[in-house]
Amino acid sequence: MRIPLVAAALSLSFGLPLHADTQTVILDPLVVTATRTPEPEDRTLASVSVIDREEIERRQFRSVPDALRGLPGVTISGSGGAGQPASLFLRGTNAGHVLVLIDGVKVGSATLGTAPLQDLPIAQIERIEVVRGPRSSLYGSEAIGGVIQIFTRRGGGALRPRFSVGAGSFDTASVAGGISGGGERGWFDVGANMEQTDGINACDGRAFPFAGCGVDQPDRDGYRNLGVSARAGYEFSDRAKVDFSLLTSDNRTDFDGSIFAGNxxxxxxxxxxxxxxxxxxxxxxLTLSAGRSQDTYRAFYSDAFVPERFVDSFETERDSFGIQNDLALIPEQLFTLGLDYQVDRISGTVDYTDDSRSNTGVYGQYLGSIGANELAASLRYDDYQQFGGQTTGNVAWGYLFDQGIRVSLSYGTAFKAPTFNDLYYPGFGNPDLSPEESASLELGLTGALPLGRWELSLYETDIDDLIAFDSVTYAPANIASARIRGFEASGLLSIREWDFGASLTLLDPENRSNGPNQGNLLPRRPEQMVQLDLDRRFERWSAGLSLYVAGRTFDDLANSERLDGYTLLGLRAEYAFTPAVRIQGRLENALDEDYQTAYLFNQPGRAFYLTLRYEP
Structure with missing residues (x-):
């Protein structure tokens, strides 16, 4: 039954006894992002992928975009090498159509409308949950394509230090360390990291005609990242606990630019x-939460003849507060009622007409089961300061057969609020813009194998009132639309010392806007993506490979700039000197593929990295 499992998850996560009629033991991993309540990963009616700390270290991921690439429905478009801007398209929607949370706190730039995934230090991350499909009915704006939630390391248990040091191609060096522990009722974790690389030449831009970054600067564009995380909590009793989290990232990035935009x-x-x-x-x-996120960007220009000169700055400051009530009043039924409040403030060198806005969201959710039928429904109303109210909803039904196969059907609506740039950028913004809106329908099929599991999804998303530049008014307007159809298949299989994973994404991201581009493909979304992973464990050794294949894309709405498809092969190996000391090696782009995911922006060739880890 669905709700005994959810009730058990709530109780296990809180350390509380269960009702006599809901004593179910949870052994499967729990996810919280899909429904804002903990439930087993293989029982949620949403399409979910989870990357945990074990997988991050086993596959030797070097960044958050690196970890997300290859998941079903995920496309990464990078503007150069390490530290350069990376856009994520979830199920073919725009880069601004995915909501990013860190430990429950919404993050990102209120001017750009995206989160800097490339700057989040993966050394400080414990777990990443990716929910595909509309979730505005629980989270509000941006969750058209889905939600990505990143959890920092939690700690707990005996005192455990950790340390790693690495080096590799492009003069890359990294070091990370931390300590975690806790007592009978408390837990804590503190960590820090530093990574530095000389990088590659990010862009082969053209000044005449303007293309790519618009300049020709054939130099290496370096990157430096400093990250710090801290998390602590205490359970005062079986009925009260508190959890604190902090994540900071300080970054320096060289890029190909001009004296006007900086480099x-x-x-x-x-x-x-x-x-x-x-x-x-x-x-x-009852859950009470509060958070603050800040996103600061400052641009400078310097070269051999010009000393470092300040160009521009943009800063977003976001305060949020939430209250959530989970009510298990009836066996096998869970009701959730909640309220979110958020205030965005921006500052910097650009003088916006309005530099703050607030939003209040009220939501409700029902989760239940009747026999083999599983039900989920949610409804939310958002009251935005600029454009008034927005109502979104989601309903899902699933049926679990005796063989462990489940079929599900869901329908959801979502929206994306205009950014400050869309509304108020001097000489460009349009304060009369309405939110972008979407409607999605999905059919899913999941099943368990004796030594693994599999999942299939077929979906369609229609997006209206997309914000695009209007050549008549020379301002952004709600004039674009898109229809995205997709199919996703994924599976995991473990046989003795062998682990095998595979995913397939087929995408038809059609531009349905009136005009000459109608019927074209949306830019930078491959129609086909395949990921294959194979790992083998030995007594002290382990080795693996990952193969990623992406079809061709176009970089523009007119579909005139074609980007060829590409194949990436990655190899990895690890040797354990002791249970606490390991050395790892990773060969990226082993075939030395020459490819681009954004027109004229380069991607690294073959590269090798070596890491020594200590963690008792």
Missing amino acids: LSRSEQQVFGVEGTLRPLDPWT
């Missing part, structure tokens, strides 16, 4: 959150 950036991301959980009565769980 060097310094950016910082800071996320702080606190969450308190109470259980006043056995069937009632």
